[in-house]
Amino acid sequence: MSHITDEIQKLKREKNAVILAHYYVNDDVQALADYIGDSFYLSKIATQVSEDTIVFCGVSFMGESAKILNPTKTVLMPDESADCPMAHMADIDEIEALRKQYDDLAVVCYINSTSELKAHADVCVTSSNAEKIVKALPNKNIYFIPDEHLGQYIADKCPDKNFIFGTGFCHVHTSITAENLKRAKQAKPDALVLAHPECTLEILELADYVGSTSGIIDFATASDAKEFIICTELGVLYELKTKNPDKRFYSVGIRQYCPNMKRITVEKVRDALLNNETQVEISEERRLAALAPLERMLELAK
Numbered sequence: 342m343s344h345i346t347d348e349i350q351k352l353k354r355e356k357n358a359v360i361l362a363h364y365y366v367n368d369d370v371q372a373l374a375d376y377i378g379d380s381f382y383l384s385k386i387a388t389q390v391s392e393d394t395i396v397f398c399g400v401s402f403m404g405e406s407a408k409i410l411n412p413t414k415t416v417l418m419p420d421e422s423a424d425c426p427m428a429h430m431a432d433i434d435e436i437e438a439l440r441k442q443y444d445d446l447a448v449v450c451y452i453n454s455t456s457e458l459k460a461h462a463d464v465c466v467t468s469s470n471a472e473k474i475v476k477a478l479p480n481k482n483i484y485f486i487p488d489e490h491l492g493q494y495i496a497d498k499c500p501d502k503n504f505i506f507g508t509g510f511c512h513v514h515t516s517i518t519a520e521n522l523k524r525a526k527q528a529k530p531d532a533l534v535l536a537h538p539e540c541t542l543e544i545l546e547l548a549d550y551v552g553s554t555s556g557i558i559d560f561a562t563a564s565d566a567k568e569f570i571i572c573t574e575l576g577v578l579y580e581l582k583t584k585n586p587d588k589r590f591y592s593v594g595i596r597q598y599c600p601n602m603k604r605i606t607v608e609k610v611r612d613a614l615l616n617n618e619t620q621v622e623i624s625e626e627r628r629l630a631a632l633a634p635l636e637r638m639l640e641l642a643k
């Protein structure tokens with residue numbers, strides 16, 4: 342173990358802390374985490390760990406969700422500026438205007454959203470549970486925010502519902518084009534295409550499997566195929582390769598890189614534990630308003 346890893350392990354024991362990390366963070370950060378997973382797994386595990394402090398190696402909405410669900414715990418973000426741009430891509434006035442227009446509107450808010458947006462939503466979803474949750478809602482009219490692409494993908498699976506889409510997007514996933522993917526496929530014709538639903542519909546139509554980061558990892562691990570083209574952020578390669586040393590994984594030939602997730606470094610994890618300064622703070626009023634849709638998600642996803 343390196344010196345800094347030893348230091349982190351010691352600080353973790355002293356502070357009774359646990360480290361959670363998303364699959365997109367740097368490999369060395371994933372290596373030292375106690376739990377790694379997709380957004381849904383991480384939000385669930387945050388409610389189950391017994392430690393007093395959670396160090397959340399991911400972007401703001403993830404740490405915020407952990408704090409909303411666990412108000413008595415200290416939630417530390419190793420880099421407070423690591424934020425997901427999509428989390429801000431919806432508008433409260435627009436939500437309120439649509440509520441006036443539709444009596445039975447359900448505002449379905451992707452977990453990649455600020456606590457302010459969550460506070461105005463009826464239920465949260467992640468890419469791994471959105472279909473199940475939307476299908477379980479009694480409402481016919483669904484306002485899906487912020488991610489238009491995930492919304493369209495789910496709408497396709499729920500033909501009985503009337504969807505209104507937000508206009509948010511992920512710059513990492515939407516920069517993957519059909520041309521990139523077709524070229525990658527030509528180079529590796531036997532490879533299966535695994536895509537995250539934040540990709541555009543033209544990518545999803547070319548994919549052999551569509552799912553969350555955990556879904557992609559589980560699919561590749563269970564598959565008899567040996568080669569895969571990965572249409573998501575390439576941080577997933579760490580777990581994919583750890584679980585499947587004999588399989589081959591390819592990018593679509595572009596930089597599939599989330600700069601915000603990559604802000605988290607091992608040094609910042611150490612400093613967060615050492616200084617206790619980068620704590621997630623949220624007013625009780627906001628927390629309670631954002632808690633309701635998150636709890637509803639955890640309940641409906643069961």
Ligand code: 13P
Pocket residue numbers: 378379380381453467468469511537539552553554555
């Ligand atoms: P997952 O929930 O699939 O881990 O996705 C999170 C995310 O930010 C995708 O860009």
Ligand code: SF4
Pocket residue numbers: 400424425426427453511512513514539574599600601602
């Ligand atoms: Fe946000 Fe996209 Fe980064 Fe995911 S990959 S955290 S959606 S910017």
